[in-house]
Amino acid sequence: MLGRAFEPAFLQRLDNLVLGIKRARTVRLGRRALGRVQGSGIELESFKDYSEGDDLRFLDWNSMARLDTLYTKSYRVERETEVSILIDASASMGLPVKDDKFGLARVIGAALAYVALGENDPVRLISFGGPRGQLAYRATEFFRRRESYGSFRPMLTEIRCAGATEMPFAVEQFLNQRRPPGVAIVISDFLVPSSVYKSAFSHLMAARYEIKAIQVLGSREASGSLGPGAYRLRDCETGDIREVTIxxxxxxxxxxxxxNLREELQVHCAGHGISYAAAVGAQNLEDFLVRELPRLGLVR
Amino acid sequence: MGFLTPLYLLSGLSIGALILIYLTARSRSTVEVSSLLLFEEAQISVSKARFLKLDLLFWLEAAALLLLSLALAGFYLKMAPQPTGHRRHALVFDLAAGMGAREGRHTRLDEARRQALAMVNAAAPGERFAVVSYAAQAEVERYFTADLSSVRTAIRELRPYDVAAAPAGLAAALMRVRDADQIDLFAPRLPPGAGSLNRLDSARLHYHQIGTDQNNVAISGLDPGVPRVSPGHCTVRNMSTQAVLAEVEISLNGRGVDRVSMILDPHAQANIRFGPLPTGGVVQALIGTPDALAADNSRYAFAAGSRSLKGVVISPDAGVRDDLARVLRAVDPGSIVVAGAPGQLTPTLIARSLGSDQPDIAIIHDSPAGGVRAGAELFIFPPLGGEFPIKATLPVSQMDDRTDLGPLTRPLLLGPTRNLSIPEWMNPVAHGTAPNRSGLLTLAASGVSAHGPQGVLAFDVRGHRLMDPDMLDTLVLTIDLVKSLTGPHEVRIVPTGAYVTFPAAAPVAIIEPDGSTVKAGPGYGGLIRFRPLYAGRYQISAGPRRETVYANYFDAAESELTVKPASENGAPLSKVIDLDSGVRARRIQPLTTALAALALLAFLFESALLIGRALRGGVSLV
Structure with a gap:
C-alpha cells in the first residue's frame, strides 16, 4: 500500500492541497513569525498610503515618480513552520493484518508531508514504537522542497510496527530537540488508555505546538475480524490474555x-484545540485525503 | 453401598473422554488483537493462565455420564430395614462344655435359660424369637417365630456338649440371625479369637456373660503303657486358682487298678504313674472328687494286649525300614517285623516269615502297595500314582498342630511332603503349612475304609527323621497312628467332636453315653460317619457287629472356668463376623432408575442451555 504514496497520479491529486495551519494574528518581536504581517519579506502583498512613521525603506519610489503620490509597499513576512509528522509504529498498528493500518498510516503521513512540502515548510517524519531492543524513536531530517519528497521513502519502507505504543516517550524525545514550535501531526490508532495520549498531547501543547491527531483504524478493528466463537485473545502490545466467547x-x-474510545479522543481534541480526523479503512484513502481532511480543516 | 455389576464401571471411562474433549475445546486458538481495550465490555476477567474454568455445560455432561455409569454398574445403597411391625429377637447360646459347669445347684446353661426365658416372658406383642446354639458348629433350634411356647421349649431342651466352642461356630450362629433387631448372646466367654463385644454392645448385639469363677480339675492325658512291660501315666491338671484335692482312680476293663489322692496347687499339673497293667484292654482314669465340670473328669485309653504285633515294612530306603521297624517294636516289644524293599516281599514270603497269612499292619514308605494286604495299612510319603491323589510335592513343610492334642509347643520343620487329597472317610490327624501356599496342609490322617483301617503320613522320613531327637513329634505322631491302626477294630478312642467313620451296609443304632439311641444310615462309600459330642462310651450296633467308641474331652481353654471380662478375650468380634452385612439389617436399594432420571435431567438442562445460546447467538455458538 505504501507504493501508492509515491504514485504520480496519487500525488497529482494532492498538488492543490495546502496544509491547514492556524496562522497567528500578531507577531511579537523576538518570537517566530506566524501570520501575515508586514515585514522584510520578498513577496509583495499590497500597497497603502504612506503614513507618518512608516518605514521609508518600503516607500514605492517608482509610484511616487510616476504618480507623485507616496505609497508604501507591504510584503508577506518570511515565515517557516516546521511540520513534524509522528507515525505510530507500535504493534497494534499491524493488526488486524488485513486492514493494513500501518500502511494506511504511512501513506497518510507521506501524503501530508507532500502537502506540507508544497508550502516549502520544513517537514520531517518521525516514527515511534518498534521491535524491542531497537530504537523506539526514529526521525528523518527536515526537507523543504517537494523534490525531496522521495527522501522519505527509505524511512517509510524500513520502519516496522512492533512493540508498545510509547507515545509519551516519543514526545519527550521529540521535544528534547528544542526546535521552534510548529505543527505536530500524530498518526496513530490511539488504542491506548486515554491517559497515554492525553499526557503526550499536554506536553506538545505546553511547547506551543499545533497538534493534529489522525486516528487510523481498520475496518475490522473491533470484532469484525473475529467471527462468533470462543477465542483466546492476546494483546499484541501488553501480552495480556483474555478468553472471550464472541x-x-x-x-x-x-x-x-x-x-466510545473514538468519542473520548475526539472530545479531548475538541476541548484542547487539536484537529482530529479518523481514517477507517484503506479503501477510502483518497476520499479521506481529498474530502475528509479539507472538510475538517486539516488541509485546504 | 455397592455395585451390582462393578464391571460396568468401565463405562466411567467416558468421563475421561469428555474431559479430553473439554480440554481440547478449551485449548482455543490464540488470536492477537490490537488492544484488549476493545473487549473490556465482554465482562470477562483477564488472566495470564487459567487451568480450571467453571463451564456449566461440561459439569452437566460429566455429571450425566457419571450418573449413567453408576446406573449401569447397578449402584445401590444399603438402607435401613423397612419396619415390619414385628421385632425380631435372637437368643444365641453357647453350648460348649463350659456351659455345663455346675455353679451350686444349677449349671451355667440353667442361668442362661433363666435370663432368656425372662426375655421371652417380657416379650412385646408380636415379637418374634429365634433360638440358636453353637459349640463346634452352629445350630438353629428355632427360627424367628411368634410362638413363644415353642421358643420356651427350645430353650429348655438345650443341652451343653462336651466340646470346645469354636470361633467359626459363633460366627455361623451370628450369621444365621444377622437379620434380627436384637441379638442376645449367652456365653461364659467368647471363643479364642472372637474377642471383645464392647463395640457391638451398643448396637444390636448384647453379650451376657454367664457364670462365675469355679474350681475344676481335669484329666488332660492318659497313657496306658504296655501291659506287663511299661507303666502307664495319667496327667491331671488343676484348672483353678485355688489348691484343690483330687482323687483319681485308674481302672482296666472296669476293674480298679490304682487310686491316688493328691492336692494340686493352683494351675498345677501332676503325673500319676500306674502299672504296668497286667493285661490289655480299655483303661479309664476318673476323678472321683466332685468339681464344676464333669466332662473332663474321665478319660479313656486302650492298652493293647499281649499279642505279638506282626508288621511288614516296605521302603526303598534301608534306613527308613530300620526306623519303622523300631517304631513297631516300640509299640509292641514282642512284635515281629518283616522289612524289605519294594518287590522283595511277596505275600508268600511274608506269610512264611510271620507265621501268619495276614500281618497286623503294613507300613509302606514311598512305594506302591504291591499286592501286600494287612489288617491295617500306614502309607508314608505315598508315591505318585499310588493310593492317594497327589496335588503336588513340596520340598519343605511345617507341622503346626495335631487335631487331638492341639498346637505343637513349637512348629516342626519337615522335609519333602506330598500335598495329598485326603479321602472323605479319613480324618485329619495333623495339620501344617508350606511356604508360598495358602491354607492348611494335611500332614497325617487316618480312617476306616472298606478294606480296614488306613493311615497316611504325607511327609518323608528319610534321613532318620523319626529318630531325630529334635523331631520327636514326628515319632510320637507315627507311634500314635500305628497304635490307632493296630488297636482293636471294635474299640476306638477318639476326642469329642472328631468324626468317626465305620463301614456299614445298613442303618445302625448308636447308643450314646446317656443311654439314648440314635439311628444312622450309611452314606457315601458305604460308610457311617458320626460325631460324638459327649464324653463317654458310644456303642454301635450294626447287625451282629458291635463297636465301641470312647470319646474323651479335654480343652484347656474351655475347662478353665475362671470368668474373664469380655474385653480380655482378644481380637474384636467384628473380625469374626460383620453383623452389618446382613440382608435384612441393611436393605439393598438399587438406584438405577433414580440415577438414570438424574442423568436425563442433566441432559435436558444442558439441552435447554444450548437452545438458549442458539437463540441468543446463533447455532454457531452451540
Whole structure:
C-alpha cells in the first residue's frame, strides 16, 4: 500500500492541497513569525498610503515618480513552520493484518508531508514504537522542497510496527530537540488508555505546538475480524490474555467500546484545540485525503 | 453401598473422554488483537493462565455420564430395614462344655435359660424369637417365630456338649440371625479369637456373660503303657486358682487298678504313674472328687494286649525300614517285623516269615502297595500314582498342630511332603503349612475304609527323621497312628467332636453315653460317619457287629472356668463376623432408575442451555 504514496497520479491529486495551519494574528518581536504581517519579506502583498512613521525603506519610489503620490509597499513576512509528522509504529498498528493500518498510516503521513512540502515548510517524519531492543524513536531530517519528497521513502519502507505504543516517550524525545514550535501531526490508532495520549498531547501543547491527531483504524478493528466463537485473545502490545466467547452481543459491545474510545479522543481534541480526523479503512484513502481532511480543516 | 455389576464401571471411562474433549475445546486458538481495550465490555476477567474454568455445560455432561455409569454398574445403597411391625429377637447360646459347669445347684446353661426365658416372658406383642446354639458348629433350634411356647421349649431342651466352642461356630450362629433387631448372646466367654463385644454392645448385639469363677480339675492325658512291660501315666491338671484335692482312680476293663489322692496347687499339673497293667484292654482314669465340670473328669485309653504285633515294612530306603521297624517294636516289644524293599516281599514270603497269612499292619514308605494286604495299612510319603491323589510335592513343610492334642509347643520343620487329597472317610490327624501356599496342609490322617483301617503320613522320613531327637513329634505322631491302626477294630478312642467313620451296609443304632439311641444310615462309600459330642462310651450296633467308641474331652481353654471380662478375650468380634452385612439389617436399594432420571435431567438442562445460546447467538455458538 505504501507504493501508492509515491504514485504520480496519487500525488497529482494532492498538488492543490495546502496544509491547514492556524496562522497567528500578531507577531511579537523576538518570537517566530506566524501570520501575515508586514515585514522584510520578498513577496509583495499590497500597497497603502504612506503614513507618518512608516518605514521609508518600503516607500514605492517608482509610484511616487510616476504618480507623485507616496505609497508604501507591504510584503508577506518570511515565515517557516516546521511540520513534524509522528507515525505510530507500535504493534497494534499491524493488526488486524488485513486492514493494513500501518500502511494506511504511512501513506497518510507521506501524503501530508507532500502537502506540507508544497508550502516549502520544513517537514520531517518521525516514527515511534518498534521491535524491542531497537530504537523506539526514529526521525528523518527536515526537507523543504517537494523534490525531496522521495527522501522519505527509505524511512517509510524500513520502519516496522512492533512493540508498545510509547507515545509519551516519543514526545519527550521529540521535544528534547528544542526546535521552534510548529505543527505536530500524530498518526496513530490511539488504542491506548486515554491517559497515554492525553499526557503526550499536554506536553506538545505546553511547547506551543499545533497538534493534529489522525486516528487510523481498520475496518475490522473491533470484532469484525473475529467471527462468533470462543477465542483466546492476546494483546499484541501488553501480552495480556483474555478468553472471550464472541457472540453478537459481545461483538456489539466491542463496537460500542470502540466508538466510545473514538468519542473520548475526539472530545479531548475538541476541548484542547487539536484537529482530529479518523481514517477507517484503506479503501477510502483518497476520499479521506481529498474530502475528509479539507472538510475538517486539516488541509485546504 | 455397592455395585451390582462393578464391571460396568468401565463405562466411567467416558468421563475421561469428555474431559479430553473439554480440554481440547478449551485449548482455543490464540488470536492477537490490537488492544484488549476493545473487549473490556465482554465482562470477562483477564488472566495470564487459567487451568480450571467453571463451564456449566461440561459439569452437566460429566455429571450425566457419571450418573449413567453408576446406573449401569447397578449402584445401590444399603438402607435401613423397612419396619415390619414385628421385632425380631435372637437368643444365641453357647453350648460348649463350659456351659455345663455346675455353679451350686444349677449349671451355667440353667442361668442362661433363666435370663432368656425372662426375655421371652417380657416379650412385646408380636415379637418374634429365634433360638440358636453353637459349640463346634452352629445350630438353629428355632427360627424367628411368634410362638413363644415353642421358643420356651427350645430353650429348655438345650443341652451343653462336651466340646470346645469354636470361633467359626459363633460366627455361623451370628450369621444365621444377622437379620434380627436384637441379638442376645449367652456365653461364659467368647471363643479364642472372637474377642471383645464392647463395640457391638451398643448396637444390636448384647453379650451376657454367664457364670462365675469355679474350681475344676481335669484329666488332660492318659497313657496306658504296655501291659506287663511299661507303666502307664495319667496327667491331671488343676484348672483353678485355688489348691484343690483330687482323687483319681485308674481302672482296666472296669476293674480298679490304682487310686491316688493328691492336692494340686493352683494351675498345677501332676503325673500319676500306674502299672504296668497286667493285661490289655480299655483303661479309664476318673476323678472321683466332685468339681464344676464333669466332662473332663474321665478319660479313656486302650492298652493293647499281649499279642505279638506282626508288621511288614516296605521302603526303598534301608534306613527308613530300620526306623519303622523300631517304631513297631516300640509299640509292641514282642512284635515281629518283616522289612524289605519294594518287590522283595511277596505275600508268600511274608506269610512264611510271620507265621501268619495276614500281618497286623503294613507300613509302606514311598512305594506302591504291591499286592501286600494287612489288617491295617500306614502309607508314608505315598508315591505318585499310588493310593492317594497327589496335588503336588513340596520340598519343605511345617507341622503346626495335631487335631487331638492341639498346637505343637513349637512348629516342626519337615522335609519333602506330598500335598495329598485326603479321602472323605479319613480324618485329619495333623495339620501344617508350606511356604508360598495358602491354607492348611494335611500332614497325617487316618480312617476306616472298606478294606480296614488306613493311615497316611504325607511327609518323608528319610534321613532318620523319626529318630531325630529334635523331631520327636514326628515319632510320637507315627507311634500314635500305628497304635490307632493296630488297636482293636471294635474299640476306638477318639476326642469329642472328631468324626468317626465305620463301614456299614445298613442303618445302625448308636447308643450314646446317656443311654439314648440314635439311628444312622450309611452314606457315601458305604460308610457311617458320626460325631460324638459327649464324653463317654458310644456303642454301635450294626447287625451282629458291635463297636465301641470312647470319646474323651479335654480343652484347656474351655475347662478353665475362671470368668474373664469380655474385653480380655482378644481380637474384636467384628473380625469374626460383620453383623452389618446382613440382608435384612441393611436393605439393598438399587438406584438405577433414580440415577438414570438424574442423568436425563442433566441432559435436558444442558439441552435447554444450548437452545438458549442458539437463540441468543446463533447455532454457531452451540
Amino acid at each position: 457472540t453478537p452481543t459481545v461483538a456489539e459491545a466491542c463496537r460500542r467500546r470502540l466508538d
